Amino acid sequence: xxxxxxxxxxxxxxxxxxxxxxxxxxxxxxxxxxxxxxxxxxxxxxxxxxxxxxxxxxxxxxxxxxxxxxxxxxxxxxxxxxxxxxxxxxxxxxxxxxxxxxxxxxxxxxxxxxxxxxxxxxxxxxxxxxxxxxxxxxxxxxxxxxxxxxxxxxxxxx
Amino acid sequence: xxxxxxxxxxxxxxxxxxxxxxxxxxxxxxxxxxxxxxxxxxxxxxxxxxxxxxxxxxxxxxxxxxxxxxxxxxxxxxxxxxxxxxxxxxxxxxxxxxxxxxxxxxxxxxxxxxxxxxxxxxxxxxxxxxxxxxxxxxxxxxxxxxxxxxxxxxxxxxxxxxxxxxxxxxxxxxxxxxxxxxxxxxxxxxxxxxxxxxxxxxxxxxxxxxxxxxxxxxxxxxxxxxxxxxxxxxxxxxxxxxxxxxxxxxxxxxxxxxxxxxxxxxxxxxxxxxxxxxxxxxxxxxxxxxxxxxxxxxxxxxxxxxxxxxxxxxxxxxxxxxxxxxxxxxxxxxxxxxxxxxxxxxx
Amino acid sequence: xxxxxxxxxxxxxxxxxxxxxxxxxxxxxxxxxxxxxxxxxxxxxxxxxxxxxxxxxxxxxxxxxxxxxxxxxxxxxxxxxxxxxxxxxxxxxxxxxxxxxxxxxxxxxxxxxxxxxxxxxxxxxxxxxxxxxxxxxxxxxxxxxxxxxxxxxxxxxxxxxxxxxxxxxxxxxxxxxxxxxxxxxxxxxxxxxxxxxxxxxxxxxxxxxxxxxxxxxxxxxxxxxxxxxxxxxxxxxxxxxxxxxxxxxxxxxxxxxxxxxxxxxxxxxxxxxxxxxxxxxxxxxxxxxxxxxxxxxxxxxxxxxxxxxxxxxxxxxxxxxxxxxxxxxxxxxxxxxxxxxxxxxxxxxxxxxxxxxxxxxxxxxxxxxxxxxxxxxxxxxxxxxxxxxxxxxxxxxxxxxxxxxxxxxxxxxxxxxxxxxxxxxxxxxxxxxxxxxxxxxxxxxxxxxxxxxxxxxxxxxxxxxxxxxxxxxxxxxxx
Numbered sequence: 001x002x003x004x005x006x007x008x009x010x011x012x013x014x015x016x017x018x019x020x021x022x023x024x025x026x027x028x029x030x031x032x033x034x035x036x037x038x039x040x041x042x043x044x045x046x047x048x049x050x051x052x053x054x055x056x057x058x059x060x061x062x063x064x065x066x067x068x069x070x071x072x073x074x075x076x077x078x079x080x081x082x083x084x085x086x087x088x089x090x091x092x093x094x095x096x097x098x099x100x101x102x103x104x105x106x107x108x109x110x111x112x113x114x115x116x117x118x119x120x121x122x123x124x125x126x127x128x129x130x131x132x133x134x135x136x137x138x139x140x141x142x143x144x145x146x147x148x149x150x151x152x153x154x155x156x157x158x
Numbered sequence: 159x160x161x162x163x164x165x166x167x168x169x170x171x172x173x174x175x176x177x178x179x180x181x182x183x184x185x186x187x188x189x190x191x192x193x194x195x196x197x198x199x200x201x202x203x204x205x206x207x208x209x210x211x212x213x214x215x216x217x218x219x220x221x222x223x224x225x226x227x228x229x230x231x232x233x234x235x236x237x238x239x240x241x242x243x244x245x246x247x248x249x250x251x252x253x254x255x256x257x258x259x260x261x262x263x264x265x266x267x268x269x270x271x272x273x274x275x276x277x278x279x280x281x282x283x284x285x286x287x288x289x290x291x292x293x294x295x296x297x298x299x300x301x302x303x304x305x306x307x308x309x310x311x312x313x314x315x316x317x318x319x320x321x322x323x324x325x326x327x328x329x330x331x332x333x334x335x336x337x338x339x340x341x342x343x344x345x346x347x348x349x350x351x352x353x354x355x356x357x358x359x360x361x362x363x364x365x366x367x368x369x370x371x372x373x374x375x376x377x378x379x380x381x382x383x384x385x386x387x388x389x390x391x392x393x394x395x396x397x398x399x400x401x402x403x404x405x406x407x408x409x410x411x412x413x414x415x416x417x418x419x420x421x422x423x424x425x426x427x428x429x430x431x432x433x434x435x436x437x438x439x440x441x442x443x444x445x446x447x448x449x450x451x452x453x454x455x456x457x458x459x460x461x462x463x464x465x466x467x468x469x470x471x472x473x474x475x476x477x478x479x480x481x482x483x484x485x486x487x488x489x490x491x492x493x494x495x496x497x498x499x500x501x502x503x504x505x
Numbered sequence: 506x507x508x509x510x511x512x513x514x515x516x517x518x519x520x521x522x523x524x525x526x527x528x529x530x531x532x533x534x535x536x537x538x539x540x541x542x543x544x545x546x547x548x549x550x551x552x553x554x555x556x557x558x559x560x561x562x563x564x565x566x567x568x569x570x571x572x573x574x575x576x577x578x579x580x581x582x583x584x585x586x587x588x589x590x591x592x593x594x595x596x597x598x599x600x601x602x603x604x605x606x607x608x609x610x611x612x613x614x615x616x617x618x619x620x621x622x623x624x625x626x627x628x629x630x631x632x633x634x635x636x637x638x639x640x641x642x643x644x645x646x647x648x649x650x651x652x653x654x655x656x657x658x659x660x661x662x663x664x665x666x667x668x669x670x671x672x673x674x675x676x677x678x679x680x681x682x683x684x685x686x687x688x689x690x691x692x693x694x695x696x697x698x699x700x701x702x703x704x705x706x707x708x709x710x711x712x713x714x715x716x717x718x719x720x721x722x723x724x725x726x727x728x729x730x731x732x733x734x735x736x737x738x739x740x741x742x743x744x745x746x747x748x749x750x751x752x753x754x755x756x757x758x759x760x761x762x763x764x765x766x767x768x769x770x771x772x773x774x775x776x777x778x779x780x781x782x783x784x785x786x787x788x789x790x791x792x793x794x795x796x797x798x799x800x801x802x803x804x805x806x807x808x809x810x811x812x813x814x815x816x817x818x819x820x821x822x823x824x825x826x827x828x829x830x831x832x833x834x835x836x837x838x839x840x841x842x843x844x845x846x847x848x849x850x851x852x853x854x855x856x857x858x859x860x861x862x863x864x865x866x867x868x869x870x871x872x873x874x875x876x877x878x879x880x881x882x883x884x885x886x887x888x889x890x891x892x893x894x895x896x897x898x899x900x901x902x903x904x905x906x907x908x909x910x911x912x913x914x915x916x917x918x919x920x921x922x923x924x925x926x927x928x929x930x931x932x933x934x935x936x937x938x939x940x941x942x943x944x945x946x947x948x949x950x951x952x953x954x955x956x957x958x959x960x961x962x963x964x965x966x967x968x969x970x971x972x973x974x975x976x977x978x979x980x981x982x983x984x
Contacts, residue, residue, distance in 0.1 A: 006915050013654070020661065023676055031503045032671040035933050039661040046654045053650070078707030083910075086706035086878075090699070093882060094903055102890060110879040117875035127876065131883055143522065143530065144230045145891040146198060205529035206816030211824075218533040233529060235894040240667070241684040273672050274684050316942055322672040344941040346670030346934055352754060355809050361626045361942045374823065378808040378830030458536055462824045502941045503670060 010051040017044035089113060101150030103140075107132045188441035191253070193226040199258045199428070200235045202242035207349070208371065211462055212288040212426035213258030216446075219455050223445045231258070240267060240274045247277035251433035256442070261287060261427040262325045265479060269422065270494055272323035279482065281432040283439050284475040286446035289459060289467040290425040291368035292393050293329050294384035296375070300360035306337060306385055306405055315341035318353035318365040322501065323494075325419060326350060329366035329388055331497030332415060336406050344502045354380050368424040369395040370464045388419045394466035414485060415493045421482050425467075427475060443472040506847055509549030510854045516550070517557025520694065520888040523570040524554040528817040540825045547821060548801070548847045551814050552604055553855030555757070555793040559596040560859065563786070564589055564712070564869045565881050567698040567888075571689050571927075572757030572793045575765045577697050578920045579778060579785025586781045587713040590867035594728020595783050596790045597863060601856025602732060603743040603791035607798025608845045610747045618751065618806045619831050625752060628939030628947035632956035633752070634932040637759050639960045640766030641921045642967070648916060655918040659925020662687050663933075670937050682897045686930065690892045694885050695905025696923060700913045702881050703906070705874040712877065713870040725863045731783045738768055738784055739791045746792030750799020753809045757796045758927040762920070764792035770963065779920075798848055805829050805841050 020040035027033035078086075089109075096105030110131050114124040139145045186194075197220065201213045213231055220229035236245025243264060246257040257264070264282060267275045303309050317334070319327030327345055334341040344362065347353045350371060356362045358380035366388060367375070373395055375381045387393045387401045402408070402416055428446065430439060449455055450469040459467065470478075498504045516527035527550050535543040558569025563580035576596060583592035614621070625633075641656035642649070665676045666686030677683040705712060732739055742764035749760035768788035769778040778785045800811025801818075808830035810816040822829055827837060834841050859866075869877070889902045912919055939947050947953055 005911075009911060009915055013658075020676055023678065027673060027675055029503060029671045029673060031937060032668050032673040032675060036661065036664050036675050039657055039664065043654060043657045043661060046650060046657065050648075050650050050654065078704065078709065082707030082709075083703065086703045089706065090703065090882065090903065090906070093886070094899060097886065097899060098896065102887060106883045106887070110883055113879040114875060119875055123876075127880065131880060135883070135887055138519070139887055139891055143526070143891065144196070146196075146230075146232070146894065147887075148890060148896055204813055204816065205525055205532070206810070206813075206818075206820045208820075210529075211820050214529075214532055215536065218536055231529070232894055233525075237682065237685045237688075237893060237895065239685055241681055244681055244684075273674055274667065274681070276681070321667070321669045342941070344938060345672075346668075346938055346941075348669060348754065348934070351809055355622075355753065355807070356627065356938075356942070359623045359626055374808070374828055374830075377828045377832070379832075380808070380830070458824065461826060462820070503937075 004054065007051065007054055010047045010054065013047040014044055014051070017041075017047065097148065097150070099151050101153055102147040103132060103136060104150065106135055188253075188438050189224075191438070192224045192441060192445075195227060195254055197227065197229040197254050197256055198235075199229055199231050199256045200242055200246050201231055201233050201258045202236075202239050202263065203233065203260070204238075205231075205233045208368075208463070209258065209260045209426045212459070213428070215455065215458055215462075216258065216288055216428065216449060219449045219452055220445070222452060223448045229256075239263075240272065243267075244274070244276045247281060247431045249431065251431065251435075253430060253434045253438035253442070255430070256285065257429045257431075258288075258426060259429070261290075261425045262422050264427060264429060265482070266325060266422045267323055269418070269482065269490060270323040270328070272321070277431075279479060282429045282479075283432060283434060284472040284479065285428040285430065285439070285442045286450065286472045287425050287427040287470040287475050288450070289370075289463050290423050290470055291370050291395075291463070291467050293325055293366045293388040293419060293424060294369050294372050294393060294396060294399065295329065295333055295364060295366050295386050295388065296357070296372055296381040296384040297364040298357045298360055298362060299379065299382055301363050301382070303363075304382070309339055310337055312363075313340050315339055315363045316361075317341060317343045318347050318356055318362045319343045319345040319501070320347055320349070320353075321345060325422060325424065326353070326366055327501070328494075328497050329419070330364065331500040332388070332419075332493075333366075333386070334500045335496045336402075336408070336412060339500075341500055342502050343497075343500050357381055369393040370467055372396075373464055388416070390416065390420060395464060411489070411492070414489050415496075417481075417485070418490075418493065421478055428472075439472075447471055506545035506549045506851065507854065509546035510553050510851050510858070512546075513550035513553040513851070514557035514855055514859065517554035517569045518560050520561055520567045520569055520690070520698075520885060522888065522891060523558075524551045524814040525817065526891075527554065528814055532817065532821070535821045536824070543821060543825075544818075544844060545847050547818050548844050549851035549855075551818070552794070552797055552848045552851040553600075555790075555797070556597060556600040556604075556852070556855045556859060559600055559790055560593065560863075560866055563592045563596055564866060565698065565877075566701040567881065567885055568693050570757075571693055572761050572796070573789075574693050574697065574758065574923055575761035575789035575793075575920070576786055578765065578789075579780075579782050581697075581701065581712075582779070582781030583783065583786065584712055584870045585714050587870065588724060588781065589713065589870040590722070590724025590864055591728040591731070591783065592786050593863040593867055594725035594860065595731045595786045596728070597856050597859045598729045598732040599739050599742075599787040599790040600794045601852040602739060603746060604794035604797060604852035605849050606740070606743045607747045607750070607795035608849050610744070610795075611798050611802040611845055612842075614751070614802065615806070615834055618802055622751060622753070622803055622807045622809075625952065626939070626942065626950070627935045628943045628950055629952035629956075630752065630755070631932055631935035631939045632953045634755070634759065634928050634935060636956050636959050636963075637763045637766075637928050638925065638932060639963050640763060640770070641924055642964060643766045643770045644762075644918060644921045644924060651916055652918045652921050655912065656921040656925040659922035659927075660929035662692070662922070662926045663929030663931075669934060682895070682901075687926070688893065688898060688901065689926075691889050691898045691901040692905050692926060693923065694889055695902040696909040696912075696919050698881070698885050699902065699906030700910040702878050702885075703910060704913075706878040709874055711871050711873055722864045724867065725860060728783065729860070732787055735784055735787055739787055741771070742768060742788040742791035743795035746795030747799040749792075750796035750811055751803045752799075753803055753807075753811055755931065756812055756927070757793050759931075760792045760796040761789035762924045762927065764788045765920075766924075770966070794852060798845065801845065801848065805833050805844065806831065808833070 017040045024033045024037040093109045111128040217229040236242040249255045317330035330343045350367045353365045386405045516522045558573040561567045561569045562573040562576045566581040568574045745764045746760040765788045769775045803811035804815040889898050
């Protein structure tokens with residue numbers, strides 16, 4: 001019995017729905033708990049059916065699909081390694097935002113990503129400066145959003 | 159790796175000056191402090207509503223008092239509603255974060271123990287109240303009833319409310335309890351505009367809203383003129399509409415309940431959290447007193463809210479709110495228990 | 506007004522900065538400017554913001570505004586096929602045309618709009634929303650089961666947070682962040698934009714997978730022509746958008762997804778939707794601008810904001826001494842018509858400006874991923890932070906990005922999830938209000954009964970069609 005990624009995902013959904021059902025049952029009033037309870041129960045059942053179906057051979061399901069119908073996802077563009085690396089860059093960017101603030105993290109991320117993927121020094125630097133200028137000019141000055149400063153600067157008292 | 163180090167150096171060289179432009183130096187007086195800074199006023203609601211309007215108007219006139227300083231409004235920062243108020247109350251104490259909120263939200267929610275509230279009323283330091291108004295009770299134009307006496311004979315009345323714990327929801331419940339009406343307060347509407355629309359449609363029989371708002375609803379043909387004012391005194395907007403004690407004989411306990419609406423009036427109040435230094439609070443209060451006295455400000459307030467709504471200074475507001483502390487908690491609990499009997503889903 | 510158009514396009518293009526933020530920034534000027542400057546600016550800004558929003562939606566899979574999310578479903582796949590110019594041409598033209606036709610519909614409804622709005626009660630709104638939710642089944646391509654799981658998950662996401670009726674938090678697990686529910690922009694960006702950018706970074710290359718740079722201008726003109734070729738679709742979607750616009754508090758997101766789902770349900774080639782089909786761009790974009798005309802009519806005629814950004818316009822009108830409502834149309838008919846006309850002119854100018862620039866915008870699809878990925882991620886995270894000023898939103902975007910990537914690669918239906926999220930909370934709210942105000946009699950209301958019939962028709966049409974097809978195949982086999 002081959003366990004695919006979809007199987008794990010369905011099991012995760014079922015586990016999450018059990019937690020949601022438990023939390024809903026703890027809610028005090030009927031009108032508050034009714035809809036979350038119903039929805040999480042329905043999702044649990046649907047996920048269970050999908051899980052069972054995934055283990056059965058297609059011919060046993062008795063369900064006809066339209067021509068071209070498939071429950072496979074979109075064809076992945078890259079390799080698993082490519083996804084992991086892209087994911088790590090993204091997580092690293094977020095950590096940079098958390099530690100150094102939006103402005104610094106954006107500058108660092110844009111420059112280092114471009115440079116490490118073969119973009120020239122000049123193009124990387126120009127686009128980094130442009131992005132920083134856009135971020136600061138549009139959001140901080142024009143829209144007055146007040147960009148996040150980062151734990152480091154908050155700790156330093158800025 | 160080289161790219162990372164090079165990038166880090168380049169970015170730090172460019173960006174550190176930007177990031178450090180607001181760095182504090184030696185201790186400044188409040189005037190010096192605010193003249194060089196941007197104050198953020200967090201309004202827990204979306205832009206465009208009456209609370210947002212009053213807060214924005216105040217922020218617009220801030221530079222008139224604080225030369226060189228600025229104040230910007232951030233709507234729903236922190237998540238909106240109670241979440242935004244929690245956000246303000248656990249935020250920095252440097253005096254640069256100010257709350258501009260519905261007064262019943264800031265005071266009423268902790269008073270009536272609404273879910274998710276993480277602040278206490280005594281933690282709030284009041285800067286002032288931009289405008290203040292009283293609640294009035296009005297009926298639908300499709301309603302066959304025209305007086306409180308006629309309502310007593312009615313069956314199956316439906317009034318509208320927002321979420322539990324607010325004046326707009328408690329008001330109809332309070333009136334129903336006083337008069338022993340056969341009524342239900344349907345909670346869950348998102349705003350008084352939605353409730354007023356439901357009243358206009360005949361989906362609801364009546365509701366409460368602040369007097370200035372009801373004037374517009376009457377002009378729009380959405381509601382009838384109000385039957386009673388939820389206050390000890392009449393409203394200047396409706397001088398012919400009786401105050402509640404004039405219309406209904408109240409027991410001492412019911413008079414205490416009515417005082418909740420007096421000490422938690424409708425309006426937009428400005429505040430900072432506890433922990434903000436006293437000299438900065440005083441500066442903010444002085445700024446408030448100055449700004450609300452500006453003739454242009456008063457004219458713009460009147461254009462939006464109508465005449466008869468007056469601002470209240472931070473000190474007066476604090477004294478008024480302090481009166482709540484003298485009311486025993488059991489009175490609040492009895493009040494909510496009595497009004498809960500009329501709330502849909504709790505009956 | 507021209508300044509309003511330009512500002513509206515800019516705020517529309519910037520994800521996370523929508524017309525509400527744009528109008529809010531303008532409010533201090535509205536306090537001091539005369540009405541004939543302030544109002545045209547505000548109306549024009551709102552009228553074209555979703556037009557600008559279509560650009561980032563189509564090119565980068567980042568919704569410029571939440572109402573543009575439905576355009577993602579076919580707009581971005583068209584860009585991936587190298588047809589970015591065509592997608593932009595179709596999106597911008599249908600936006601402008603939808604906004605313009607909505608004004609004519611508004612003019613036609615002026616005598617009866619108050620009656621219509623006052624006739625629709627909470628119970629009716631609940632079932633109108635249920636019709637929209639039913640379209641989740643229509644949106645499903647591939648596995649119906651996965652489509653239903655996705656839609657139901659979206660519905661569950663929509664009920665997270667404080668329930669307005671009881672004031673009780675649900676599924677927040679004690680988190681203050683979730684108190685007001687799962688926020689819209691982090692969900693939209695995480696679900697749609699992040700997976701595409703990560704896929705682009707993982708696989709390299711450009712957004713367009715053809716490898717061939719398709720000439721921008723011809724492509725754009727082709728997209729413009731598509732709107733005229735599919736004039737019935739454009740008209741149908743504009744009507745849907747306009748009708749939903751006149752219903753207060755429903756919002757543009759419902760309009761665009763409903764128009765999309767209806768377009769798919771009535772198309773001769775429904776299987777092409779979601780793969781980069783121009784009809785899937787025309788439908789939602791027509792609806793989102795048409796919605797604004799309907800919303801403005803309700804704001805002026807009833808005095809109730811037709812959508813969230815109209816609340817700001819309403820405030821400005823009140824401050825200028827005007828009280829929108831039934832008397833507005835009779836006492837200030839000239840002003841009301843002028844404001845509606847601004848939508849027409851604003852849409853014309855906005856669409857023209859964007860179409861002129863579209864061939865250049867379309868080249869983004871051929872920019873290498875090593876350049877595009879960091880730039881788009883930076884803007885996406887910036888916009889998400891600007892939404893509520895919270896770092897938690899950025900973290901939530903990351904989390905939804907993981908969910909989006911997993912669901913994308915495993916064949917789950919992200920648009921169905923998003924539709925469930927948009928409509929679910931509103932449906933629950935109005936259902937409870939409907940039960941409270943109408944009781945069991947709500948099932949006797951004509952609008953409710955009509956909606957139930959539509960729901961039955963939508964749910965049974967697919968299986969019935971398959972049944973007839975099987976029978977006719979059996980018949981022809983036997984012959």
